[in-house]
Amino acid sequence: MSLGLYLHIPYCFSKCRYCDFYSHPGERGVPDAYVDALLRELARFAPDAPLRPDTVYFGGGTPSLLSPAQVGRLIRAACPVSGAEVTLEANPETVTEESLWGFREAGVNRISFGVQSARDTQLRTLGRPHTARQARAAFAAARRAGFENISGDIMLALPHYTQAEFDETLELIEEGGATHISAYLLKIEPDSAFGRTPPEGLPTGDEAADFYLYAVEQLEHHGYRQYEISNFAKPGYEGRHNLIYWDCGDYLGLGPAAHSCMGGKRFYYPADTAAFLQDNAAPVMDGGCGAEDYLILQLRLRKGLSLPQYKALYGKEFSPVQLAFIRNCVKNGYAAFDGTTLALTPAGLIVQNSILAELL
Template identity: 65%
Template sequence: MVQDRFGIYLHIPFCRAKCRYCDFYSAPGTREVPQPFVDALLRELRNNHRRPDTLYFGGGTPALLSPTQVRSLIEAAAPLPGAEITLEANPDVVSQQSLAGFREAGVNRLSFGVQSASDPQLRTLGRTHTADGAALALAWARQAGFDDLCGDIMLALPNYTNAEFDATLDLLQTGGCTHISAYLLKIEPGTAFARHRPANLPDPDAAADFYLYAVKQLEAAGYRQYEISNFARPGHEGRHNLLYWNCRDYWGVGPSAHSCLGNVRRFWPDDTDAFVAGTLTEQEEGICDAEDFLLMQLRLTAGLDWDEYVHRGGTPLDARRKAFLRQCVGHGYAEFDGRTLRLTPAGMVVQNAILEELM
């Protein structure tokens, strides 16, 4: 991978409604992105003189931006030719006109938060779209000329079944998705679900089974797993997120956005008003060290190059770790050829325990 690849992440902290599981910094109850906020992003982008080859609009709900606002931000970021430019969207906030406008503005990759093909489940999650609405949004996106379409599936929801997963996969596959993110529901502190835990959640063993079933079905449908929660048709892997997992440079802009530049991690505090006013400054979070590299690389099916880990300051393999890795291989959790360590899907289920032992 090219060493000097660089990405920009723009955090758009506005959404119509807060989902019950969401712990991202966002301001619900808005139907558009205020122009002063866009002006603040443009102000910060003027300080950057490094052209990115990935640009990612995340949120919140970035599709609340107007195509004109998106165009101005893309022009300010000045991405390189052939750059991957991704915009996250909720199915119910887009239209044929807005999707055509986003494509014309330069967006070439859309990521839809579909989560489930079950309308009752979507209501439980606090989503404001329907399964039919998601299918229509995907059709509109194809009509607008988007060849890279991503869809999210949330696993192990209340009263979850393999049939619900199959229906959601069918919706995304029929809708033309080239990339699918499938991840387990996690009850995060401060969320509505943390305050009022939903009934009939699968236990950890059942959740693990749902994950392994999803991996198997996605592979059978032609979506190759390349990261713990991400699957893509060949050539459609997410280039921006690969920067994170490969510990490459990326710059986040906006309240709550994070960066890693030159192995130094930084972040913007959660304060939209101060960001707009220009009184918010990035804070240093720490160094991206060898342990961060290990943690990120073991998310990838390509695995961890142990020599590179040691080169970055990690601990060489000792007798204890070698014995532990032999156990992991024997139990079907990992593959290890003496240099590259790869976790299997079963190993990814227990990734935290493996990381704890290795670190």
């Protein structure tokens, strides 16, 4: 069984207008005291021997505000297995060729750039602190630093969005050498700046769905195979860390607001950095991970849900009513079903929540 380690870095230059992740804006680096606190928790979960995760993921916030030396301390303490995937999320304006070389030397072998759009006007609307030129420079610097596994994020259905904007963004990321692309629909979160003051020119739900289907088609055409609702990869470059989540594997999340699931038990740290630094934020138990979670997560994946595996793991089978609903989904182009595997099509992934509501 694979083990994933997630390290939350809650520091960033500024809060993007769509973001509701737990983070501290206005920072220009990560305090050593925070790295020390992560190391403390790592030792707490693995007191007698190194953790030896199969994947390590630095998420945020803006993990590229860490110094290469800090990243190196954390990777050495975790002691990932040989061949582990070690990912660092990075904002284009925060990296230099020197820092990228340093991250590579520290043990990072996968870099993920938050690009979102190739249009500077749109980036300003989103509250992103980088420019398209900086994004291009970051990709080029990453390649020169020796990164072969590079991911880029695209945000879809933005204010006043067009297919041409998607095409320009895909071109920037593809020419940058990306082997993996995450393409997300903009979601207006209530606790974000956009949630408090929604931007003008947002596409309708039907228009957003059309942008999504266009993105899937174009990404596939450019050699990025869809393997999950929002994730596309060149063959062999699927994100191994996130696949642990979607396959209901074990993962340990360290840091304020970080979530974990170990041995079927879920827990999380309170969203309180001060308490985390002071060793005053014990993880909170959050129930178990069972058949319902497995069904939901497997149907995010294009490979779909294996019914024999579902039965073997949880003793669950679909009822005649559920099977009739599935056949109706197939008839309407929302799913493929061969009697043993149920997989949603891109059209089905758009309405996944409605399909899950019926199946659950």
